[in-house]
Amino acid sequence: MRELTAMQAAYWAGRASSGPLGGVAAHLYAEFDGNEVVPDRLRRALARLGSVHPMIRLTVDADGRQSIREGREMPILETEDLRALPGTSLHRHLAAKRRAWAEQALDLIEGQATAFSLSLLPGGRTRLHVDADMIAIDPVSFRVMMDDLAALYQEPQSNRTGDTRFFDWLDSMSVGAEHARQRKRDRLWWQEKLADFPPAPLLPLRPDGGARRKNRRLATRLSCAQRHSLENAARALRVTPTTLLLGLFAVALGGATQCDRFRLNLPTFWRAPVVGNEDQLVGEFSNLLIVAVDLHTVDTAGALCQELQTQIFELLAHSAYPGVNVMRDLSRRRGDLEVSPVVFSSGLGSTVGELFSERVGRVFGKLNWVTSQGPQVALDVQVAVVDGGLLINWDVRIDAVARDWVIDLFNAYSRLLRKVSDQPDLLSASLSRLNDEVSPSGRSDDLVSRSPSETEKMVVHLMKRLGGDRSVIEADADIATIMAENELADFRGFINRYIPSCALSRDDLRTHNTPRRIAGLMRRRTNETSEMIAGAFLKSVCSDARTGDAEVQDQRHLSAHFGDGTPHRTKRP
Template identity: 25%
Template sequence: MTDNSTAEVPALLDDLARAGVRLRLAADDRIEVIAPKGALTPALRERLTRHKPELVGWLGSSRERREPARELPVVRADEANLYEPFAPSDLQTSFIMGGREGFEYWVRPHQYMEYDLAEADPGRLEKALNRELEHQRRNLVVVRDDLRLQTVRDPAPARIEVYDVRGEDTEGLRAHIDRVRDEMKRREPVHDRWPWVDMRLSLLPDGSAKLHYNNNNLFSDAPATLRFIDTVLRRYDDPGYAPPELEISYRDCVLALAELEESPLGQASRTYWTDRIAGWPGAPEIPLAQGADPRRRSRLERRELLFPPEVWASVKEKAAARGLTTTNVLCAVHAEVLAYWSGSRHFLLNNMITHRLPLHPQMGEVFGNFASLYPLEVDWRHDEAFEDRALRLQKQVLDDVEHVYWSGVKVLQALNQHRRTPGKAVCPFAVGSALFVGGAERPVDSLLETPQTLIDCEFWDLKDGSLWVIWDVIEDMFPAGLIDAMQEAYRSIVLRLAAGDEAWRERAFAPLPDDQTERVAALNAPAGEPPAGLLHDALAHRAAEAPERP
């Protein structure tokens, strides 16, 4: 446990992350604040001032102080070379390659989302869409034949396909929605030509509408996607909305991040990761279905857990009292479940970390993919309480986050080279927190397909205060019933953590469902009364009975 003042720091960090505010510890214990315009409210500013000593200690505990010569660069606009080809980020390269046959669990990355709208004018919505695309025009890119990216010159307007099903009965309406969902959920968007935006609208009998959107995750990460949809709908509601022009392009940002990798700071990050590779464990050995083929087209299915506001609020309160951020608590719950079903106490996960570094005030507004995957070492080998395991994992995450100036994909490639396993999905179990996005609107239906992934776990704050936990899973790679049991275990652990302090002190959760617990007990129960005497007493008697059977 920590004192009350220190205990408030994780909650403050969570709130700052949701507002898009980043902190950086500079020389002389000075805290630099990088925030989008209007994000740093008077209340947040007051809390920052009040807790400055604790924040300095928190930020300084996870790393050595950075030398002035190793400060982050600034993204500078290069309008003259906007249309010159440039190398994609490493994650984009891995997505491009991971969408090709021959790689494990291959699929082109995309995300289907469906929202209910109270009403919709198709023409007005299409204008709102294209106004936002015009605003983001410098960030619309395609993949060339040489696998380099190029900004689209004079992008053509995007069109919204409209389905008028206002005359359908209930059965016809259901069939239409299922048909659109099934098609778009497995539709892999193009990436070599514009437009790759796929937005559709179903006009329903009661005057409402459904918005269907298939997002090309090669070009957009989760924060960019949600911001894009929210802004399109805002422009629909307020056609006069006019945000400030973007000063930088996606190309500018990617080149600045590539330059950062070659800097002293980037090379220090490289050393941090590569020096640890030899001692790393493998992925958790979750049982796979007999005959499961990892080299066929991935087909992920979505599973969801929803925790009500009072449960989520209790978890946040108890986490803060222990000096834990909510992101790290949920990561620890996920690790607990994987450890139990794999039998592994030391394994790697793929941790999604944003590369929207504070290189420019508008970095968070650029429509692009700044996500990066880094191996997260989970060490559950110590006999300790859950809260101590979570703190251990949090320390590892904080150390890792201080070394994101060298690409996570390069780290994974270096790991595959060390193990001589090219093309292998070295960490097919991914975890990612979207809590920093803030209160999100839960889609009516959704699915994420990502290459080289068996289970992708994400957690989101919802606008009503609920916690939304998503698992995108290749179901048929696992034995029947396994994912059901694992997900129910996740639910039970979160509920126990919300219910009281005892669960936080639990040294070993045993989250097996009741029916499986009973089955294990029955299989291990003796068949009858054990015979008298010792096990070897009958040996001489049997030998005398059948001496010809040695």
């Protein structure tokens, strides 16, 4: 039995906390949509994976001590045969499963640090569901685990072994005299900084936050060209791409909170080279950099990024003293629990490249969904490389933070990234000008609007029906990460059948990747006729009693108002 590390202990305590933002398991959940994944073959690969990476069956006892429980079949593969379910029922079942898995807490006391499920879908399609508790597996380890699982599935006769384990790495770290000396040095360094360290950002938290936990996911994507433009802008400033994205987020957050000084949590996953094969290990290697943001001392976003880069290098040089311990010291100094409810994680510029390897996509299919949550976190901002572009993914405790406020902040940050990718010289503009560029009056048509068009409402309605989950389809949502390919094909089929002039293609849905963008394209291609038709359709939907199968009724409404595909010249209802 071993004591938990500082980060593991923080996660464990957060699980049991009854305070605001507490009572949450820190975990990462992902879905992969593929074809012809064979359950028995996957089951055998998982059995071998448990031997190579024992942390996937980590046990934590009631006293908070960790061990690997031997002699048990872990992890167990759950399989669900959903091939006979009709379309609407299938979508609803998968949506309900996604909600349940995205918010579950794995039973660590019973050695369930991971959970795997394979849904067998019509037409030979499959969906692999994977959940991992971050007490055992950090995000980089999740990637390692999935790549090794794909390799073991692909090559059942592989002689891969796990001779060196995460606990071996921990032991090597704990006995090193140099590490102990650095830890003491870094603790003293932090003691000198705490007196004047900035507070957490002042979020508009709801007074009853946490009474009923509810997570919401906001996501959008930037193209490969936009990603490269941002990387080039970072290079010109002599900062890392992660620092550039962090600095722009700080600008947006400062404008939204009207705060000049605040702190942010920046997770790192560096593995000290002490055993020789650290990159192949699965475990909990994470640390927190507590970053101070001061917008009052800089004139431009570029200058802010350069200041943050200098600070981050300094923090990394003093990271032997864990960030969790820094926060505990800060709480003792101020006589109250100090938290940092905003976390910013970025894989941009990472040496591992894509969020998951090409082999994982080839064996298990395309990443369809990924989300994470953790205790004491109201806003978890994640940026990762996916399909050559950038996935901007926010996990929000919408029960605790004001919904409209966080949507406006998400919009502002998304606009800011796109603006800077198009006009890198904005990094030399004043912060006030930059805030004006992304102010609500400057909203573009791909972001959340207070007055959505009728076409947009119809697109969202149809996608909710096809996706079977009313809580995740929003006008600003990235449809590629929340809807499967077959669901998008069904949507295109609906629209092109009844409004042929839209002529939506698969590429259209890739380049116009949100319901708002799709609606804008439909309006342009139909010369605004889609507005009149959508209005009539929605009026009928709202007035209907909605009995029977919803998908059949949507088709009836579409047929009634779109007829044989030739738009009627109806008046707007």
